[in-house]
Amino acid sequence: MKHVVLGVSGGIAAYKACEIVGLLKKSGCSVDVILTENAERFVSRLTFETLSGNRTVVDTFERPAVYEVEHIALAKKADVFLIAPATANVIGKIANGIADDMLTTTVMAARCVKVICPAMNTAMYENPIVQQNLDKLKGLGYVVIEPAEGLLACGDTGKGRLAAVSDIAASVAKLLEKKVGCSEKKSDYSEKKVLVTAGATRETIDGVRFISNYSSGKMGVALAEAAADRGAAVTLVAAFVKDGTKNPNIKVIPVKTTSEMYGAVLNETPNQDVIIKAAAPADYRVKTTFENKIKEKELTLTFEKNPDIAAAVGKIKTAKQALVIFNAETENLIENARKKLKSKNADMVVANDVTREGAGFEVDTNIVTILTNSGSVYDYPRLPKREVADIILDRLSELLGESW
Ligand SMILES: Cc1cc2nc3c(=O)[nH]c(=O)nc-3n(C[C@H](O)[C@H](O)[C@H](O)COP(=O)(O)O)c2cc1C
Incomplete structure (x- = not known):
């Protein structure tokens, strides 16, 4: 089975991550969720555990029931590591090699393809520091799914809304297909x-x-x-x-x-x-x-x-x-x-x-x-x-x- 680790950070769009879990599960993946401490202020761990059917982790030092170094185990298990929504903070930490919580530590340990879905206020998104961090991540091979434009939770209008959850799930499905099903022969262009x-x-x-x-x-x-x-x-x-x-x-x-x-x-x-x-x-x-x-x-x-x-x-x-x-x-x-x-x-x-x-x-x-x-x-x-x-x-x- 294809495996996605979903990292959720503390933005207002955290609730949309619940729908992403549902879409990924529907497409046949298993999903493990890692929340930042701030993400848990927006959506409870219980919600993600119920939707994913797996234990949701927040704390690097919490001891799981089965003994394993959890951030390494999750990093190894992931075929795709998705971070949605990705706050300005978490993007900055990953781009600068900071691993001070469960999410950023697991990202650091993961060798699989990593997909970042930024979501934040337009001024934050357009801040050159955020843009430089995103450029750096892209240069390192991270896939960045750009935010959409529209009315934001803070009342501003502009770029910064989390990309459509269906687009995010579709991108992950494509990446998994490339990774896991690359030997499958497609014939979607026959008769074209x-x-x-x-x-x-x-x-x-x-x-x-x-x-x-x-x-x-x-x-x-x-x-x-x-x-x-x-x-x-x-x-x-x-x-x-x-x-x-x-x-x-x-x-x-x-x-x-x-x-x-x-x-x-x-x-x-x-x-x-x-x-x-x-x-x-x-x-x-x-x-x-x-x-x-x-x-x-x-x-x-x-x-x-x-x-x-x-x-x-x-x-x-x-x-x-x-x-x-x-x-x-x-x-x-x-x-x-x-x-x-x-x-x-x-x-x-x-x-x-x-x-x-x-x-x-x-x-x-x-x-x-x-x-x-x-x-x-x-x-x-x-x-x-x-x-x-x-x-x-x-x-x-x-x-x-x-x-x-
Ligand atoms: C109501 C509320 C909404 C927020 N929404 C966002 C957001 O959409 N994007 C973002 O980058 N930060 C947002 N923040 C700020 C982050 O929560 C803050 O930077 C925090 O340190 C992020 O922590 P994390 O990246 O560890 O989850 C919001 C804060 C509050 C109080």
Whole structure:
């Protein structure tokens, strides 16, 4: 049986943790709850013991009936360690290596994936100290489920409400599936047609030169292979991908320039259910190209805008088609990703800060944040690109839900 340790800290949203226990149990997990002393002021231990069917712990030094060092035993047992709600205090303690109560000591001892669900007043949440602590935890591989915006218990309106309990339970279920059921073969994309773009287009300067970018196409190839493994009929529009796919069932359309990619994607779009734009097409092309090698001493090139493939697909896609776009940024990741999601009429944007080590171009791993048009934001730690691909497909089939 899959096992979740749920840490509850002393915020007003502690009562929502009761519902999380119920949802996790319903999905077939066993749940052990650890409360901070302050959490117990909000909801009693008895409530969690009754809902979980397990003893709930608060005190590191309390001796259990069966002798074991309890924080170590719980840490070893956990497949996922969820902290919901996570107060500013508990986030600060974990980020700074403080282990002075049962919850933070057990977190310190746990090797499993840890999921933090912050919930607090907006000013507290936006405090740079809290943000730095969260960034530090994300960098260390903690999964942070961002709080939602809305009316807070204190009467303020803004970001800080605990994320929807159903989203939290679903994220934990996905992580458990990855961990425990990774050998299970999914076929949730069977009968679906998925088009993926990959690689970096090249724009000619002269007979021997071009401009391009660092994209290797690895993320797009991983997506194409993951979709094919899950039963989809996959078309890969590939611009100079480094290691192409070895899957013979994937139809590959090779392209060179952004205009060629534009033509291929728009030509195929009417036949597809899902269009995933993982390529990095050059935004600009050289206005006047030269047939022969340029030998001038000085050279001035003028660039003109290439067609915007994502925007064009977003314009023509029907309600039954889904568009997933990628957004590589070097600053203001979430803000820019949100804008892009809207302006391109996309269903999902996969944002990555390419300045972070282990993210973006040429490497085999990626660190992504997924934003959906339903307003959800999911942060993931550094993962192999193939795992990121499966997570993107999981999120997409969840998003499309019933209509899928
Ligand atoms: C009524 C009330 C509501 C609170 N709600 C929150 C909250 O939502 N988030 C938070 O970070 N702190 C909240 N606090 C402050 C925490 O309880 C306080 O920082 C405490 O030290 C947290 O302890 P813990 O992290 O060990 O549970 C609240 C305090 C009170 C009295």
